[in-house]
Amino acid sequence: MTIRISNLTLDIDEDIELLRKKVCKKLRIKDKDIKSFKILRESIDARKKNSIKFNYSLEVECENESRLVALARDKDIKIEEVKYDSEFQLGNKQLDNRPVVVGMGPAGMFAALLLAEKGYKPIVFERGEKVEERTRTVEGFWNGDKLNLNSNVQFGEGGAGTFSDGKLTTRIKDSRCDFVLEKFVESGAPEEIKYKGKPHIGTDILKTVVKNIREKIISLGGEVRFNSKLEDLKYNDNNKLCAIVVNEEEIPCDVLILALGHSSRDTYEMLYKRGVFMSPKPFAIGVRIEHSQELINQTQYGKFAKHKKLKAADYKLTYTSKNTNRAVYSFCMCPGGEVVAASSEEGRLVTNGMSFYRRDKENANAAIVVTVGESDFVGETPLKGMEFQRKYESLAFKLGGGNYNAPIQLVGDFLEDRVSKRLGSIKPTYKPGYTFANLKDCLPNEVVETLKEGLVAFDKKIKGFAEKDAVLTGIETRTSAPVKIQRNEKLQSISVNGLYPAGEGAGYAGGIMSAAVDGLKCAESIMKEYAQL
Template sequence: MAIRINNLTLNIEEDNSSLTKKVAKKLGIGVKSLPEIRIIKESIDARKKDSIKLNYCIEVSMENEEQLVKSINDKDVKIEDEVYEEEFNLGTKKLNTRPVVIGMGPAGLFAALLLARKGYRPIVFERGEDIDNRSKTVDIFWADGTLKENSNVQFGEGGAGTFSDGKLTTRIKDARCSYVLKALVKGGAPEEIIYKAKPHVGTDILKEVVKNIREEIKALGGEVNFNSTLNNITMENGKIKEIQVDEMKISCETLILAIGHSSRDTYEMLNKCGIHMEQKPFAIGVRVEHPQELIDKNQYGKYAGHPKLHAAEYRLSHTSKETGRGVYSFCMCPGGLVVATASEEGRLVTNGMSYHARDKQNANSAIVVTVAPGDFESKSPLAGIEFQRKYEELAYKAGGGNFIAPVQLIGDFLKDTRSQKIGSVMPSYKPGYELTDMRKCLPEFVVNSLKEGLVAFDRKINGFAEENAIMTGIETRTSAPVRIPRNEDLQSISLEGLYPAGEGAGYAGGIISAAVDGLKVAEKLIKKYAPF
């Protein structure tokens, strides 16, 4: 347990040493009597541009904590005992085969880590390459459009999040989040992610972190295999019996399936095997780019560029009056780049990425529109995948091939005019771009919703719909278009021993939530079975 103190505020020009004095004052003790304080959360309050403040949540461990808190009688001072209970009872049922984890994105990585730490010696199969070779493959793709379909921005060690921003913001309230953050710090992430309100690691650092977590899994008896694709699942009497990875058949009774949201061939295989899946809503749209300076000035006013303030972010949402669709920003990357993220030939997809410093000239974000099963062309559980493919193919053609992206100025988009030349904002997308009309590769309801949303967002961030701001098409992989239903034990309702996890199963939406879901699934397995 510890004492937690909320709502401690510093002015932006105030020295951090003032924080210790404010904690001591709250607790009614002298500064010299105060033990070391721990920052649990730091957030920026920029609602008043001429008086920006930093808000803190602080934790401190002391003797007689409960008596002290009762004597203070302050709602902002309380005992905090919500921690992830890692020391749960292990199961007793004997495992005849080692647990298998498919996929090494956040869900698979953290499921395997927990299993390894508990003595279960998991076997991990990842279709893509290890992070070092994967990085070389991705660099070649960004340089000249040479795609490797099994190892790319979507597939490989660390999952799709490795080539994004390493954003660790989540809306879920779960004590496991702390476990994930601490494991990332142990792997080499900066300690500030423990307490920052909007933490991020950055692609450059995250590459080393996932490698270090992999090495911990191996050191604890786990096995990690790259360039290894799950091709088939064999079942008997409603239970998993065997899996096929490439040409190799492996006896298996527990399989954590953490495939990510882009493993379309795996979804097709699961469908053929009779695994129950459902259509699921997602969103599609474009990446927009503005000068980071524009966003900073809108968010921070005269304090833009202050050393205590990072590159400014935004989160925007709007409901279209014309279409009734939600329009919102997604995966905002301050000081970042728009990157090519295709995983299939002839189909173009974009995403955003930042390095840890977030010091590039442009800010970018997806601006997307909600898509529902009613928009799909069939009742097949895979109809959402076909919807994505249709518009990814149109985007590929609109760019002229070789993963050249279609680009349009926002001013021209709002006037239904094909862009003829770039203005003051340079597109960051590689391997290249083609000026065109975004109506060629988006549904009409998305185009109309985007127009309305951009104008609405301009009222919140002055200059958001500025003539020269850039749109790059298209973004389709906001979340999985499929959900694999689970029972109360987090196993597939179709097959005992199959544990769908993370974004690919339709139960998460980001690095932290996917990692937490991986932990939850691993816990269920651990509580049922004895260590291998």
Template sequence: MLRVPEIKLSLAQNERQLPEILSRTLGIRTDEIREWSIYKKSIDARKKDMISFVYSVDFQVDNEDKMLKRLSKKGVIKAESISFKYTPIAEKDSIRPVIVGTGPSGIFAGMVLAELGYNPILLERGKRVDDRVRDVEKFWETGILNTESNVQFGEGGAGTFSDGKLTTLIKDPRCRKVLEYFVEAGAPEDILYVNKPHIGTDILRRVVSNLRERIISLGGEVRFQAKVTDLIIRDGAVAGVVINGADELETDKVVLALGHSARDTFEMLYHSGIGIQQKAFSIGVRIEHPQEMISRSQYGELYTHPRLGAADYKLSGHFDNGRSAYTFCMCPGGTVVAAASEEGMTVTNGMSERARDRVNANAALLVNVTPEDFGSDHPLAGVEFQRCWERSAYEASGGSYKAPAQLVGDFLVDRTSKAFEGIEPSYKPGVVMTDLRKCLPPYVTETMKMAIIEFDKRLKGFARPDAVMTGVETRSSSPVRITRDEELQTNIKGLYPAGEGAGYAGGIISAAVDGIRVAEKIGNWKGGK
């Protein structure tokens, strides 16, 4: 296949016209194009009155080398791809590897190990996704928290209650393999090529269930409500795990595919002598605006065009106090959700369904924090830092799982909010209007103020006085890194940290890729050519 970038279509043009436009652009006949497919698709909205879609298109022709030489001056390149085909290997250990956690890193480590013929055992402390959804919805409606089945814990990990974003900054070719796995499990095919792919939390739940069934069909096993409470270590190597404080499971390979909220597991690992380091992360709030305002700001008067959908944004800045702030996990047409996993603490996150058709848009507005802010050199000091501000948020909202909230206009002048004005908060089980300075460090609120004013210059309306800020968001990434060597193992042989909770990823795709890399290492897989 050959690939041509920068093929533009107006909003009025249809993708079925791509071969004709390709023919005109390259100066070749349409009958010379034997096959074609979209490789990438993005929106160019720099000129609000001339919004267009930009495509990279793969196409097949006869005499490919000759055609490539002829068209190279027009930007045409050979569409090289790396194949990640995992087939059962001839020789492998008889002891089955164990994967702790079924978030993205655990699921995809399990998928690859299953395809390699290792028959992995996946242990998940929470429940299967359908049961988990019921527990989460009960929490949102009643404030009754299940500490083992919530937005953080359960099949699919924290990403199951999110926008299902599949964007990443990493360039690993395995990213494409992850997307292909998702499509095979029922995700929309457009995630293979759109610039900012997302599945949506509603569809992602079904996809996660299908991925589990695929692992089982290949000889793997998935156990729910199976919390790993200890490691069995002999002579500097892992020999097994203890489940729910009682049952022992023998293994010589354990993938620690932990979520970023597995705080009790971090403590167990620390007391077991596993190397753990502090890691920088970010904290802040969720900020909500009308989705209509965001779409109009990004797309101008064409914002209602059905082909454009709900607009998103991504903003960042570095400020005079030495701190940086940025928006994170922006959820167009979504909701702010209660994401606590421990009693007496309030945590927020954002979520969108595939349609992204809710009234509000929300994003995390975060400020960086570093180990110097934690007040201790203990490896788990970042965890305690998170707990401190989550507890403060719980107390600021009256000792319930309602969340503290403040209007942007009040926040900028240090005034306690009394009621919302026009923009209704989407957070369940509800909000308590207050002063967010009660539940965030002063340097965080100071930086957020500067960021709001600066971001308003780039996104008109970002600082509108009635925008709602809901706190606190503390789980942007893991507060620890479980150290590993070039063989991806800890100081204990056979113990493989992977994914976001272990400190090696930041989102669904990068966590999945890291899980795949660990599985390849365990299987001594030499493919990828």
């Protein structure tokens, strides 16, 4: 049991060592009375540009904690007891075969790690390459090589987040988040992710972290097979999973954590044919926008823009259109980063954002996306949202020139419905290349109208956001899964006993942290029912 103190602040130039003095004053104790002291969260309060502060939440251990909290009578001081307990009671049913995990993104990775730590010796099948080889393949595609349909920005060890920014922000309140962060740090992530308000690992460091987690799983008796694509499910007359088909090989299987990722369209199609119940899910589509990082720093931090304690600034913007009644918002903002080619199907173009840990590139980028839902989709199947994505990705591919060059347009020209003829002050970062085009030709009319309204509204919040030279790159469609695979209270598919849909691709997460947590939940569900092998 510890004390949690929230809302302790330091001015930007105050030394962090002052936090201990502030704690002592709050609790009315002496420094020597503190047994342990840990920063839980550090965030920047930049609402007043002439007085930027750092805000902290702390965990403190000392004597007579309950009494101190009672005497303080402060809403920012409370007893903290919620911790993730991985020492739960294991089940006693016997498995005939080792547990299987499909997908080595965050959900699959952490499910496999927990299973391995508990002695269940899981087998992981990943359709893409291990991260070292995947990196070479992806960089080759960015430089003009042929697209690898099974190993790309979407598929391969680490999942789609590996070639993004490694953002660990999440809105979920789950004690398993601490477990995930701890394992990341043990595997090479910077210690600061455990307390930063907007933690990120960065693509460069995340690759090493992912590799180390894989090696940990293997050292504990697990097995990880790459270039191994799930092709089919087999189950008996009672709809109990009994086997899977991977690379044309039938493999006996009792329990399967299906952490497929939000872009596994051929897997969705297979599941639909096999009668696995799923439903369409809303998501958002739009474009990537690039500004100079210097502009974002200036607008967010004012006179402190170059302060040594402040890193590249980010932003989070939302607006609801008065004309279309749709939400438009920034998504996956990458300070000091690049826009990257993220296609996973031939003849379809998708973008994403990426930053390294230092976030020190010249441009800031983010997706600016508009919500779409079932009323926008054509068809009767649960895959109609997926087909909606395909339609506009195909249009973007053609608009860019049919060679994975991206269509781009300056904001000023987008607002005036004209094709740009030359670049302004912002140089696009997308590779392999770009083509000037009118982005309205690869987006739904309602999305275009909402984007225009949103850009103007965002300019009132961040002066210069809708500057004429800012670059829009099309298109962003993979904000989340287009389907949800329905599951019961044991986290199993309502259609197939033994099938555990997990993570973002199953419709139960929205980022690295929430996907990892969902993977842990699915692993726990298996372990609470079945005994170790």
